[in-house]
Amino acid sequence: MIHNQTIIEQRPAPSSSVGPVAWLRGNLFNGPINTIFTLIGLYILYLLVVPTVQWAFINANWVGTTRDDCSREGACWVFVNARFTQFIYGLYPRTEIWRANIVFAGFFTLIAWLAIPRLPFKRWVAVFALVGFPVVAYVLLHGGYFDLPRVPTHRWGGLMLTLLLATVGMVGALPIGIVLALGRRSNMPIVKSFCVVFIEFWRGVPLITVLFMASVMLPLFLPSGISVDRLVRALIGLTLFQSAYMAEVIRGGLQAIPKGQEEAAAALGMTYWKRMGLIVLPQALKMMIPGIVNTFISLFKDTTLVMIIGLFDLLGIVQAALSDSRWLGFSLEGYVFAAFMFWIFCFSMSRYSQYLERKLHTGHKR
Amino acid sequence: MKNVRWLGLGLSILVPTVAMASTLETVQNRDSVRCGVNAAQPGFSSLDDDDQYRGLDTDVCRAIAAAALGDATKVDFVPLDSVERFTALQSGEVDVLSRTTTWTSSRDTTLGMHFTGVSYYDGQAFMVASDLGVQSAKELDGAAVCTQSGTTSELNLSDYFRVNGMTYDPVVFDAPEQSIAGFEAGRCDVLSSDASQLYAQRMQLSDPDMAVVLPEIISKEPLGPAVRQGDDQWFNIVKWSLFAMLNAEELGVSQENVDEQRESEDPDVMRLLGKDGNFGEAMGIEADWAYQIVKQVGNYADMYDRNVGAGSEFNIARGLNGLWNDGGIQYAPPIR
Numbered sequence: 001m002i003h004n005q006t007i008i009e010q011r012p013a014p015s016s017s018v019g020p021v022a023w024l025r026g027n028l029f030n031g032p033i034n035t036i037f038t039l040i041g042l043y044i045l046y047l048l049v050v051p052t053v054q055w056a057f058i059n060a061n062w063v064g065t066t067r068d069d070c071s072r073e074g075a076c077w078v079f080v081n082a083r084f085t086q087f088i089y090g091l092y093p094r095t096e097i098w099r100a101n102i103v104f105a106g107f108f109t110l111i112a113w114l115a116i117p118r119l120p121f122k123r124w125v126a127v128f129a130l131v132g133f134p135v136v137a138y139v140l141l142h143g144g145y146f147d148l149p150r151v152p153t154h155r156w157g158g159l160m161l162t163l164l165l166a167t168v169g170m171v172g173a174l175p176i177g178i179v180l181a182l183g184r185r186s187n188m189p190i191v192k193s194f195c196v197v198f199i200e201f202w203r204g205v206p207l208i209t210v211l212f213m214a215s216v217m218l219p220l221f222l223p224s225g226i227s228v229d230r231l232v233r234a235l236i237g238l239t240l241f242q243s244a245y246m247a248e249v250i251r252g253g254l255q256a257i258p259k260g261q262e263e264a265a266a267a268l269g270m271t272y273w274k275r276m277g278l279i280v281l282p283q284a285l286k287m288m289i290p291g292i293v294n295t296f297i298s299l300f301k302d303t304t305l306v307m308i309i310g311l312f313d314l315l316g317i318v319q320a321a322l323s324d325s326r327w328l329g330f331s332l333e334g335y336v337f338a339a340f341m342f343w344i345f346c347f348s349m350s351r352y353s354q355y356l357e358r359k360l361h362t363g364h365k366r
Numbered sequence: 367m368k369n370v371r372w373l374g375l376g377l378s379i380l381v382p383t384v385a386m387a388s389t390l391e392t393v394q395n396r397d398s399v400r401c402g403v404n405a406a407q408p409g410f411s412s413l414d415d416d417d418q419y420r421g422l423d424t425d426v427c428r429a430i431a432a433a434a435l436g437d438a439t440k441v442d443f444v445p446l447d448s449v450e451r452f453t454a455l456q457s458g459e460v461d462v463l464s465r466t467t468t469w470t471s472s473r474d475t476t477l478g479m480h481f482t483g484v485s486y487y488d489g490q491a492f493m494v495a496s497d498l499g500v501q502s503a504k505e506l507d508g509a510a511v512c513t514q515s516g517t518t519s520e521l522n523l524s525d526y527f528r529v530n531g532m533t534y535d536p537v538v539f540d541a542p543e544q545s546i547a548g549f550e551a552g553r554c555d556v557l558s559s560d561a562s563q564l565y566a567q568r569m570q571l572s573d574p575d576m577a578v579v580l581p582e583i584i585s586k587e588p589l590g591p592a593v594r595q596g597d598d599q600w601f602n603i604v605k606w607s608l609f610a611m612l613n614a615e616e617l618g619v620s621q622e623n624v625d626e627q628r629e630s631e632d633p634d635v636m637r638l639l640g641k642d643g644n645f646g647e648a649m650g651i652e653a654d655w656a657y658q659i660v661k662q663v664g665n666y667a668d669m670y671d672r673n674v675g676a677g678s679e680f681n682i683a684r685g686l687n688g689l690w691n692d693g694g695i696q697y698a699p700p701i702r
């Protein structure tokens with residue numbers, strides 16, 4: 001019992017070595033030079049953050065319908081508010097917006113269903129998302145069937161169009177990219193040279209050139225009066241362009257798989273497609289997640305280039321709104337809104353890819 | 367050989383069916399006029415809060431639809447980039463191009479298109495800060511001038527200053543928003559661009575009254591609608607749609623009083639509004655085509671004031687765009 005009295009009671013570590021104060025002292029104020037840099041950094045942060053917050057929130061105008069409701073001292077979110085429907089749906093007829101809403105709801109439900117691991121019937125939902133949903137979405141958005149009024153594609157726009165271009169581009173580019181990557185590694189000379197030429201051609205031209213070709217040159221080659229819808233032209237151009245990039249990303253992943261894997265599979269008597277589908281690709285695609293998502297994100301941002309062929313994607317419709325004579329001079333608000341929307345989607349994709357990487361982690365990372 | 371024959375057969379099936387229909391028939395079958403416009407040109411063609419295009423160029427399209435179909439709302443606006451606008455017209459994607467396009471000899475003769483008239487006489491001008499007290503472009507010797515790169519304005523500017531024996535300091539920007547921001551930040555004393563654009567840029571200043579547009583115009587930029595070559599009937603319809611608006615203004619027939627004027631005994635008004643003669647029939651359209659234009663879109667003054675003139679945010683004086691008997695040069699041949 002004497003022992004107990006002599007041993008000092010367990011005490012928390014002194015505040016100079018743990019907790020926020022210790023962290024600050026250890027990392028930001030350890031020595032005169034670091035202290036000076038910290039103070040300068042804080043001052044710069046102060047200079048940047050305070051006016052931004054004042055502009056975007058404190059002095060901003062939120063309610064109203066015209067430019068007269070804005071004081072011009074801060075951001076005029078009235079502008080974004082008045083244009084919100086247009087920014088989301090483009091020129092889609094206001095009376096038919098419910099159709100776009102159904103497609104939006106279906107789209108996000110399917111994505112969520114496929115992304116949340118606990119939900120059942122993944123396989124059937126995936127099949128529906130790839131086969132059934134595009135048909136449903138087309139019938140709803142385009143109309144012309146079941147007494148739905150037709151909405152020509154040049155009235156589609158805004159966020160809806162951006163998501164459409166990006167989704168079709170991604171869903172189309174991944175399988176084409178896989179096939180091209182496999183073809184480029186093939187031993188068959190015709191298949192191989194076709195894939196090499198295809199990939200190098202599409203990677204060799206800028207996307208803006210592809211879109212210009214699709215919109216300016218293609219109509220001249222076709223007989224007059226026959227025109228392919230410009231949205232379709234843009235979609236095909238975008239998908240082929242991205243599939244070339246995707247092919248090279250996937251080829252990089254394929255090359256990282258040791259040759260022994262494929263040889264072992266061959267020794268077990270597996271056919272080519274089984275070797276690829278069951279042994280090589282699952283390993284390669286898993287490792288390629290950062291690269292694939294990188295390509296997807298850049299594709300998502302590349303969709304803004306369709307503006308030059310007269311399609312109003314999110315950025316295009318914002319820019320069109322900036323030139324309305326009733327709203328001249330609010331370009332900053334418009335661009336901040338567009339940037340924010342793009343950030344939401346790109347950041348979500350990035351987070352989901354990190355989650356996928358963790359989920360599929362099988363010790364291959366170092 | 368066999369393949370070639372099949373190809374020929376395929377083409378012969380496709381081509382004639384397409385080539386036969388005239389533009390007017392195509393428009394009437396489709397029940398809408400496809401009009402190529404600018405996506406973002408304040409005062410000429412821009413989208414308002416209710417998804418409608420507003421502007422002088424788009425009103426020209428509406429007038430054509432009123433003449434050809436009797437309904438000014440039957441227009442499909444196709445936003446076009448400045449590069450693809452001519453291809454869109456040539457390939458038949460649009461029936462008429464009304465997209466702040468300057469009428470020049472090379473465009474008229476080499477691009478397979480015809481300009482039908484001048485809907486707006488534009489030209490390069492100067493904008494200066496009002497507190498400088500400058501009254502004329504001749505006083506701008508030694509000024510720093512903001513312009514946009516890659517446009518003809520750069521060239522016009524250097525020509526103008528050289529001819530007048532003055533020097534200037536060019537400050538070049540890429541886009542209109544950048545050049546107006548540079549002007550507001552004091553990077554230059556003068557901003558030079560087409561007058562129509564200067565008035566729009568002026569509206570983007572935090573206080574539009576801090577700048578004035580000088581009266582000198584240093585280049586000719588006649589803007590007008592254009593159609594494909596080879597369809598004279600459609601060419602006439604587009605041409606006379608604009609002339610009808612000018613004639614209506616000259617005769618005092620406006621959107622407001624057109625129904626009263628329809629009872630007028632003035633032979634010119636009677637001919638314009640289709641009460642006398644049948645000038646629509648000669649173009650393959652209804653006799654009351656001009657009445658429909660004025661009733662649904664207005665005369666030239668209505669259209670001008672609403673979009674760029676006194677009734678708009680820009681308040682651009684009529685100037686060259688006034689009627690010939692009112693100090694301007696807008697002159698339409700008579701309807702008779």
